[in-house]
């Protein structure tokens with residue numbers, strides 16, 4: 001949720017930290033701060049964005065070759081400069097940045113108050129930094145030992161970096177439940193919540209595992225141990241990340257760039273996995289688990305938000321093609337509802353970031369009950385990817401816009417490949433039909449290229465409806481999840497209230513909302529139960545609703561009934577989500593831009609939800 005970045009070495013720390021914060025700003029952006037050692041520990045922080053922090057410290061001479069910085073998504077205490085990180089200890093000699101939640105902070109705080117400590121913010125982090133100071137004082141131990149002892153007293157989640165005025169050549173970092181990666185340079189270290197601030201300096205990284213801590217000393221080797229004091233050999237990995245993927249590349253926003261990247265990201269997700277001419281579908285990452293999947297009593301898909309919507313499309317695909325029963329669960333509900341899970345169940349966890357706290361907890365629960373856990377993640381080396389038995393990465397590339405776009409279509413692509421592979425093994429569809437589907441799937445990226453060209457009509461629709469307060473999205477079958485996803489995109493970036501429903505459910509309540517001010521988006525390609533969807537459109541038009549329809553190119557029936565149409569190329573019903581989602585992403589994008597919203601960093605949201 002928050003972004004943390006730290007540096008120790010021989011370079012000037014401030015520009016590295018500020019640039020790193022910009023890269024991590026998608027994780028949280030309600031306040032930001034930096035701490036450096038410059039003739040003593042200096043902390044600067046402010047409410048607002050990283051650019052506000054930059055403005056605040058502009059012109060200050062802050063020479064320092066060690067520092068920590070933070071961009072925040074508030075959990076404890078409102079976003080203001082007092083609650084912003086870094087937090088210092090009462091002596092003002094220690095500073096801590098923290099991502100996560102210390103659950104027992106209240107008990108610890110009371111004990112520290114009794115021992116004379118004062119607190120200025122409402123945060124759990126200020127408790128942690130004073131706890132470290134208290135231990136250092138009372139136990140007479142070195143900084144890293146004090147951090148280690150403190151971490152054994154806290155419950156909850158953390159990724160922390162500790163800076164000490166008295167140890168200007170040392171940085172202590174640790175993680176539990178929140179991600180942290182360390183870049184290894186030449187006698188220097190870069191630390192961050194993900195690899196994006198590190199990639200331009202070094203490609204050698206160490207991902208901290210749960211309850212790991214690292215002692216980073218200028219000019220020395222990294223020292224790694226667990227918080228239980230067990231020494232570990234660092235596993236240095238090569239970072240595979242392209243720096244250009246982190247830039248806007250001429251687009252106004254990351255979200256728009258990512259929408260337009262989808263033909264590429266889907267091709268990348270299919271590369272080496274689909275060869276229609278040779279009749280091959282293979283997902284190497286889960287090859288050893290195919291029999292387990294085929295024999296599974298059922299598949300349980302767990303995810304949150306947009307990834308949950310991809311899971312719903314997966315349910316249609318896996319049941320339809322492979323005839324395996326599927327349940328799709330919100331991870332946050334699954335983990336707390338005492339679900340029935342057996343060793344014959346296969347759980348598929350879907351997550352772009354691979355760090356979503358509820359999904360991680362749901363995986364832990366399913367694991368405990370003996371289920372096999374597979375993952376579909378975008379971020380390589382992420383916590384979810386590491387906590388599953390096996391899995392497949394989507395190759396969407398870094399997704400920076402907070403609203404998920406290319407990750408969704410990449411997730412659906414992987415689920416499609418999985419369903420096709422299982423259908424092949426089980427023989428649930430005739431071979432000729434199976435081959436036909438493979439060829440059609442291969443053509444989807446170029447059909448998306450075509451879909452992406454329909455800019456003018458979408459801008460016109462956005463202009464027409466940009467001032468409304470409500471929107472309804474309706475679809476059936478494979479396009480019901482698309483309706484949910486379209487509504488989510490609109491509400492999260494434009495702040496217009498939007499609901500997605502199965503089109504036939506409209507009669508059971510939402511129809512009461514229809515009047516001549518109510519825009520209704522129908523996902524109505526000419527596939528499946530198209531005629532039923534046409535009847536649903538008539539029901540809305542009969543009540544003077546304004547209808548925008550996503551239709552198959554050349555559809556004159558729906559065009560004659562509705563106010564606006566957006567065409568998508570002809571495809572098989574099961575692939576329509578991959579095409580129909582595109583115009584809905586663009587509609588949300590243009591509406592948000594026309595309403596003056598911050599598209600890439602919508603209010604109250606963060607890209608990676610590492611708190612439950």
Ligand code: F6R
Pocket residue numbers: 304305306307308350351352353354355356359402403404405488489492607608609
């Ligand atoms: C919406 C969006 C969120 C995420 C959700 C799960 O555009 O991005 O709804 O889909 O927070 O995140 P991941 O996929 O990282 O587990």
